[in-house]
Every structure is written in structure tokens, then in C-alpha cells.
Amino acid sequence: MNVRRIGYAWAALAALSSIPAQGQAATQPDLGARSAAKLTVDGLSFKDLNRSGKLEPYEDWRLTPQARANDLVGRMTLDEKAGTMMHGTVPAPGNTFGSGEHYDFEGAAKLINEKRVSSFITRLSGSGPAIAEENNKLQALAEQTRLGVPATISTDPRNHFQxxxxxxxxxxxxxxxxxxxxxxxxxxxxxxxxxxxxxxxxxxxxxxxxxxxxxxxxxxxxxxxxxxxxxxxxxxxxxxxxxxxxxxxxxxxxxxxxxxxxxxxxxxxxxxxxxxxxxxxxxxxxxxxxxxxxxxxxxxxxxxxxxxxxxxxxxxxxxxxxxxxxxxxxxxxxxxxxxxxxxxxxxxxxxxxxxxxxxxxxxxxxxxxxxxxxxxxxxxxxxxxxxxxxxxxxxxxxxxxxxxxxxxxxxxxxxxxxxxxxxxxxxxxxxxxxxxxxxxxxxxxxxxxxxxxxxxxxxxxVGSPAFQAEGEAAQARSLVLLEKKNGVLPLTAGKKVYLQGLDAKIAAARGLVVVDSPDKADVAIIRTGAPHQMLHPNYLFGLMQHEGDLDFKDGAADYEAIKQASAKVPTIVSVFLDRPAILTGVKDRASVLIGDFGVSDAALLDVLMGKAKAQGRLPFELPSSMAAVQSQASDKPYDSAAPLYRFGYGLTQ
Structure with a gap:
């Protein structure tokens, strides 16, 4: 008795009930193929993915996804099933993580043909057309397999700053x-x-x-x-x-x-x-x-x-x-x-x-x-x-x-x-x-x-001007205005500005006059990140991730720059809050204090010059000290004693 053939028969019988009845409309989808032939059945086109010369239930787009999957599983070998359950990495030349602008197609072919893998993470960066070309080449390899199962391609987030x-x-x-x-x-x-x-x-x-x-x-x-x-x-x-x-x-x-x-x-x-x-x-x-x-x-x-x-x-x-x-x-x-x-x-x-x-x-x-x-x-x-x-x-x-x-x-x-x-x-x-x-x-x-x-x-x-504009508008909206003192905002064209962490060309294009010292400036603008420490440099992820204390410490370059600038001129400080920074040592020194969650220099300047409004509210509280952080429960929200800024805080602009 051929158990696999019986499986096919049951799957085909079950699939028949999913085919549209005679006279019921079936909308022809666009078919994309590089090596598989196409079949014509009832005046409609289908892909002959397994090269059998006849329409198999899993190739019949008129059937439900469940019916097609049942049929295809019945045709798969144990090796193919196990490969389907792997979610691998599309390799790239000379890069363990698969990063770069091109795939290693020789390595990818081995994973597809020998390991039977059909799901992959991509870590390619670059233009939309270039990534599309590489993914098409990967799909062409998958199409050549025994059953022609297409590749599923995944990614970590790629529309942000991190x-x-x-x-x-x-x-x-x-x-x-x-x-x-x-x-x-x-x-x-x-x-x-x-x-x-x-x-x-x-x-x-x-x-x-x-x-x-x-x-x-x-x-x-x-x-x-x-x-x-x-x-x-x-x-x-x-x-x-x-x-x-x-x-x-x-x-x-x-x-x-x-x-x-x-x-x-x-x-x-x-x-x-x-x-x-x-x-x-x-x-x-x-x-x-x-x-x-x-x-x-x-x-x-x-x-x-x-x-x-x-x-x-x-x-x-x-x-x-x-x-x-x-x-x-x-x-x-x-x-x-x-x-x-x-x-x-x-x-x-x-x-x-x-x-x-x-x-x-x-x-x-x-x-x-x-x-x-x-x-x-x-x-x-x-x-x-x-x-x-x-x-x-x-x-x-x-x-x-x-x-x-x-x-x-x-x-x-x-x-x-x-x-x-x-x-x-x-x-x-x-x-x-x-x-x-x-x-x-x-x-x-x-x-x-x-x-x-x-x-x-x-x-x-990908990255169309309209989408980019929407992204920058969202960046500006997301800024949280924590302090606004001394009438510094809005900045106006002609103001002399000392910059740190911000592109001078972008500031100059908006009519600001960039100077090389706080002594010569009307205002200083300093962009910095939330503090962190490198406490585990011999661990791969410890080297890459931000760990440790959240407070600005004397001697840290950005903190010293804030202290020196604010002693001489009104200072605007924007802090990238990838973690809830302790801003106790910064609050009283900054005329304007902003929490940001990923913002371009252009979008930040739009807010500072009154062309856009910061509308954000803190999505977490900002502690007042490391002692408060160390005393709180790791699983409870709003659990810091005497927070410097509470959850939901944000000034109107």
C-alpha cells in the first residue's frame, strides 16, 4: 500500500470542495515564474511548480490556503518538512550576520537545496531596487527546487534610527x-x-x-x-x-x-x-x-x-x-x-x-x-x-x-x-x-x-519623498519638550549657534550662523545620547548593547560639553532616550531640554525654529537618581521614587 499516494488522494478529494462552482468567478492572479512552466486549465493559468505536467491541488490558486497546504504537506519528504521549520539567514560574502549589499548565492543555494530551508532573515541594506533584485535572485533558486516552494523573507525593523x-x-x-x-x-x-x-x-x-x-x-x-x-x-x-x-x-x-x-x-x-x-x-x-x-x-x-x-x-x-x-x-x-x-x-x-x-x-x-x-x-x-x-x-x-x-x-x-x-x-x-x-x-x-x-x-x-516627509513629520511630533526657559525658542534666522552633534550644513541652510565656540554664540545646541556603560566587553552583545548606569557623570565628554556651554550661553540639549536617562544634572543647566526617540537634525531644527511642534509625552518616567532605579521592582510601571519627570509628562510648545 502506498501511504503517500493515499495521502494525495485524500488531499485532492478534500480540495475539490474548495474549487469555485461552475459559473462562479475565479479571478486570475498575476503569475511570476523564472523556470517553472505554466499550465492552462479551464481557460485559466497556473504554475507547474513540480514539473509534473498536470495541475496539482497545491498549485491551484482557486483552492483555500488550508486545502493547498494539506496537499503540499502530503507530497513533502521528511527532509523537506524539517527544512521548512528552519528560519535561516541569507548569507552575505564575508559577513557572519548576512549584512552587506549582496547575497552569497552559492551559500544560499546550499541552504535551499541541501538543508531544504525556505524561510530566511535578510540583513541587506541599500536601495529598494537593489534589495528587490537580490530577493528575486533568491526566489529563482527556490523555484528550481523539487516542489517549487517560494522563500519567505523576514527582517528586523529597518525604518528607524537604531x-x-x-x-x-x-x-x-x-x-x-x-x-x-x-x-x-x-x-x-x-x-x-x-x-x-x-x-x-x-x-x-x-x-x-x-x-x-x-x-x-x-x-x-x-x-x-x-x-x-x-x-x-x-x-x-x-x-x-x-x-x-x-x-x-x-x-x-x-x-x-x-x-x-x-x-x-x-x-x-x-x-x-x-x-x-x-x-x-x-x-x-x-x-x-x-x-x-x-x-x-x-x-x-x-x-x-x-x-x-x-x-x-x-x-x-x-x-x-x-x-x-x-x-x-x-x-x-x-x-x-x-x-x-x-x-x-x-x-x-x-x-x-x-x-x-x-x-x-x-x-x-x-x-x-x-x-x-x-x-x-x-x-x-x-x-x-x-x-x-x-x-x-x-x-x-x-x-x-x-x-x-x-x-x-x-x-x-x-x-x-x-x-x-x-x-x-x-x-x-x-x-x-x-x-x-x-x-x-x-x-x-x-x-x-x-x-x-x-x-x-x-x-x-521605497523611501519615496512622500513617505520620507511623513516620517520626518512623525519624528518632530514625537519630541518631548521637558524644559523651556529664558525665551530661547523659537530660534530665528541670523542667530549665532554653537553646535555639537548636529550637522552645521543643515543649520546654515536654515539661516542660522554657525560659530566654533560657545563664547561667540547666542545659543548652543547639543545633541547627546542617554548615558550608558560598557560593563561586559568580552560578551558579543555586551559590547554592542547599552548597559549600566543612566546618569550623566562628571568627566563624560557630552556632559562636560553641556556644563561648559551652559556656563556661557543659553543651551538647548536634546537627549536620545533609548533608555530613561537621569537628567538631574542637566535639567537646571539647559534652557531647553528635549527628549527624543529618533529625530533627524532637520526635523529637530524645524521644532526649534517653530516650523513644527513637539507633541510628545514621556512613554516612561525619568528617574531622579540611580538609587531610585536600584530600589524599584523590575516588573512594575511608575515605580521610581520621586521621579524627575513622570510618565506622560511633556510641555506644550
Whole structure:
């Protein structure tokens, strides 16, 4: 008995009920192909993806995505199913992270043909047309495989100012908007959804299908290094912003369509309650902790995502330290290995039926170079197997699979999943569940019909003047005016200005006279970042991320510049609040004090010269001292004693 042939027959029989009845309209989609032939059936065109010369149910765009996925899974080998469950990295020449302007297509072909991978993160930067061309070439490789399964291409956020590896990509030619915190500062749901819609258009124009965002994590621990990607510390505000973000990217709240970008909401759940502010990319930051008993508060922003029918969820690296829920201790493993968090809570209580995509490299080992012996210049060693450090890589795959993970981020080791099934540690039917979820989304997005994009169209859409203008207007709106004294604003043309951290050419183009010393100036303008320390330089992410104290310290270059300038001339200070800076030492020295969440020099000057208005309100409170920070609970909002500026503070301009 040929079990696979029987599977085909059942799938085909089930599919028949999904074909439109005779006389019912079937709208011919555009078909994009490089190597697959086209079939004509009933006067309609279809792609012959498996080169069989006949129309298979999975090739029939008249059928439902579910029927097509069922048929395709029945045709796949175990190797192909395991490959579908990998979410790898498109390699780039000479760059471990896959960054650059071109793909390594020889390396990509090996992943597609030998590992059977069909989902990838891209970290390319550059113009829209250039990225579109590279993604088209990748799709051409995927089209040549046995079943012609198209590639799904994902990205970290790329429309903002932050571009730290593992958190964001340089915006390149894409329109540039404030960080997520900036949208929370504005608090406008419609603007948030509009941003998602613009970014969706730019992503799809370049052949990107999955947004590894938004961050629904709450910024309740002010020392944490991932705050800039959140919507602040208020759960209700974050829930609204997350819902609007998802709706924008997915082109509505009714699930995926051919115009959607999958929103992968992260990081389920509690990541923002980082113990002592250490981030769980690194082994010393593996714990999130809940001394205030506030776990449920950290779930609330995800409810906004579920209301918008987010199609993806990414579990956190963090172990929820000594947490009990309903009297039951939560297993002390990272969320990607935690069956309670993924199966019982996420799928059970919240009814999530999309794809659970693990965060990157949870199945990897974390050897000595990962645990503090890494040196700059050495190849990076990345692994986050928190709580299962002593298991083998194969055992980690098996545990994550059992917990409920559908797809494994940052790895292409599909052969280990094959081995797990062959050794009886998991059934092939368990893989089928995840593979169907992944394939349904490819069908819903129309990738089997046409995964290719028009580079010329990408050139018109990506970073268009209209989108850029919208982004700059949002940047200006997101600024939070904290202090406004001495009648300094608005600046007028002809004013002599001393600048630090701001482009003199942009200031001069607005009629300001740039001088080289505060002594010669009418006003000084200083742009600076929130303070941080480098406390873990021998850890890869410790080297890249902002950690440590939040206060300006004597001897720090920017702080000394503020002190020196303000002693001689009224001084405007703009601080990039990627974390809640302690501005106690700056407040009385600044005539104008601004909190920014990603703003161009041009947009900042528009506000300073009265051509635009700062409308932001703080999405988190700004503490008054490090003692207050150290005394607060990591999981509670508004928990700093005597904050210098409270949540929601902002002056009118």
C-alpha cells in the first residue's frame, strides 16, 4: 500500500470542495515564474511548480490556503518538512550576520537545496531596487527546487534610527521614522497604523514578507538595553500601539492577505522585567524577574496583538525566575522551551493559531567564547540555550518542538529534526502541524503565485519623498519638550549657534550662523545620547548593547560639553532616550531640554525654529537618581521614587 499516494488522494478529494462552482468567478492572479512552466486549465493559468505536467491541488490558486497546504504537506519528504521549520539567514560574502549589499548565492543555494530551508532573515541594506533584485535572485533558486516552494523573507525593523545587530537594520533607502517609543510618545493609533502601512508597502515592494516586530515588551526596568524598541511602560498604551502596528503591517485585522506582511509579535512574555536590567541575549542576563507580582501586566500588550490577529509570535530568551502562576511553578527554562508558556497559555488560554517562531540561536551551544571569553575581531559565537545548557543540540530541538515551537530562528540544522523523528522522539505528524501553519501563510500571501517583485516599482515606493516627509513629520511630533526657559525658542534666522552633534550644513541652510565656540554664540545646541556603560566587553552583545548606569557623570565628554556651554550661553540639549536617562544634572543647566526617540537634525531644527511642534509625552518616567532605579521592582510601571519627570509628562510648545 502506498501511504503517500493515499495521502494525495485524500488531499485532492478534500480540495475539490474548495474549487469555485461552475459559473462562479475565479479571478486570475498575476503569475511570476523564472523556470517553472505554466499550465492552462479551464481557460485559466497556473504554475507547474513540480514539473509534473498536470495541475496539482497545491498549485491551484482557486483552492483555500488550508486545502493547498494539506496537499503540499502530503507530497513533502521528511527532509523537506524539517527544512521548512528552519528560519535561516541569507548569507552575505564575508559577513557572519548576512549584512552587506549582496547575497552569497552559492551559500544560499546550499541552504535551499541541501538543508531544504525556505524561510530566511535578510540583513541587506541599500536601495529598494537593489534589495528587490537580490530577493528575486533568491526566489529563482527556490523555484528550481523539487516542489517549487517560494522563500519567505523576514527582517528586523529597518525604518528607524537604531541598527544594533539582533535588534534593527540600517534604514538605508527606506523611509525613516521615530523608534517605537516615539510613536508611544505621540500616542496616536491612526499614525501608528499609518506607519505600519507605509513600512508594509516598502517591505513588499522589495520582496520582504515578514516583520520580526513589534516588541510588545514593557519597559518597566529602566536599565534594560532593549527599551527603544518597545512602546514604553504603560500596558494599555502599549496594547493600543501594538494592535495598530499589527493592523498596519498585515493590511487589516482580518488575518493575512496577498498584501500582508506577517507581524511577529515579540517577545512572549515578560522580557522587559529584565533582572537588574541585563539583557537575555547574554548568559548573565538570562532571567526576568517579577518581585512585584506583575506578570499579568506584561501579558496585556500581547492582547492588542491578538485582537489584530497577529500571525506570528516569538518567545523570549528569558527564564521567568521563580515565577508561579495559579500556584504552579513555571519551569526554569527560556520561553522557547517552555510548554506551559507556549502551549497552555499562548495557544490554550489566548487561542493563538499562527506560527510560533523561536528567537535566534536557542538551540545552539554557549561555549566559553559565548560566556565572556569572546574578543573583538574573533568570529562571533552565539547561543542562548538558557535553562537547557546541559542538553545536546538535538535534545534542545526536541524540547522546543514539544513545547510548541513551529519554526527555529537562526539555524539551518534541519537534519537534527529529521533525526528526532527517525529516532522516535517526535512523530512526523507533529512536524506536519507546524509545516501546515507555515505553508498556509505562504499561500495566504500569494507567494506561490508570484514571489517576484518589480525593482523599478521598489524604486518608486521605497523611501519615496512622500513617505520620507511623513516620517520626518512623525519624528518632530514625537519630541518631548521637558524644559523651556529664558525665551530661547523659537530660534530665528541670523542667530549665532554653537553646535555639537548636529550637522552645521543643515543649520546654515536654515539661516542660522554657525560659530566654533560657545563664547561667540547666542545659543548652543547639543545633541547627546542617554548615558550608558560598557560593563561586559568580552560578551558579543555586551559590547554592542547599552548597559549600566543612566546618569550623566562628571568627566563624560557630552556632559562636560553641556556644563561648559551652559556656563556661557543659553543651551538647548536634546537627549536620545533609548533608555530613561537621569537628567538631574542637566535639567537646571539647559534652557531647553528635549527628549527624543529618533529625530533627524532637520526635523529637530524645524521644532526649534517653530516650523513644527513637539507633541510628545514621556512613554516612561525619568528617574531622579540611580538609587531610585536600584530600589524599584523590575516588573512594575511608575515605580521610581520621586521621579524627575513622570510618565506622560511633556510641555506644550
Amino acid at each position: 541598527s544594533t545587530a539582533g535588534a534593527g537594520v540600517d534604514s538605508g533607502g527606506f523611509s525613516k521614522w521615530p523608534e517605537s517609543l516615539g510613536f508611544a510618545a505621540i500616542g496616536d493609533d491612526a499614525l501608528m497604523r499609518r506607519f505600519g502601512d507605509v513600512a508594509r508597502q516598502e517591505y513588499r515592494a522589495t520582496g520582504i514578507h515578514v516583520a520580526l516586530s513589534p516588541q510588545a515588551d514593557l519597559a518597566t526596568e529602566p536599565r534594560w538595553s532593549r527599551i527603544t524598541g518597545t512602546f514604553g511602560e504603560d500596558a494599555d498604551l502599549a496594547s493600543r500601539m501594538v494592535r495598530a502596528y499589527v493592523a498596519g503591517f498585515q493590511a487589516g485585522e482580518n488575518g493575512l492577505s496577498k498584501d500582508s506582511v506577517v507581524a511577529v509579535v515579540k517577545h512572549w512574555v515578560g522580557y522587559g522585567a529584565a533582572k537588574e536590567g541585563w539583557d537575555s541575549h547574554s548568559p548573565y542576563g538570562r532571567y526576568a524577574t517579577f518581585p512585584g507580582g506583575n506578570f499579568a501586566y506584561h501579558v496585556k500588550p500581547f492582547e492588542g496583538a491578538f485582537a489584530a490577529k497577529a500571525a506570528g509570535v516569538m518567545p523570549t530568551y528569558s527564564i521567568l525566575e521563580n515565577l508561579s502562576i495559579d500556584g504552579k511553578p513555571v519551569e526554569q527554562v527560556g520561553a522557547g522551551f517552555n510548554k506551559y508558556l507556549l502551549t497552555d497559555l499562548l495557544r490554550g488560554k489566548y487561542g493563538f493559531n499562527g506560527v510560533i517562531l523561536s528567537d535566534w540561536a536557542i538551540t545552539n551551544d554557549c561555549p566559553a567564547a559565548c560566556r565572556g571569553e569572546w574578543k573583538a575581531g574573533q568570529p562571533p559565537v552565539i547561543g542562548m540555550p538558557w535553562g537547557v545548557d546541559d542538553l545536546t543540540e538535538t535534545q534542545r530541538f526536541a524540547k522546543a518542538l514539544g513545547a510548541g515551537v513551529d519554526q527555529f530562528g537562526g539555524t539551518e540544522n534541519s537534519e537534527l529534526l529529521v533525526g528526532i523523528v527517525k529516532s522516535g522522539q517526535a512523530t512526523e505528524a507533529r512536524l506536519d502541524q507546524s509545516v501546515k501553519r507555515i505553508l498556509v501563510q505562504k499561500f495566504e500571501q500569494g507567494l506561490f503565485e508570484n514571489p517576484y517583485v518589480d525593482p523599478a516599482r521598489a524604486g518608486r515606493i
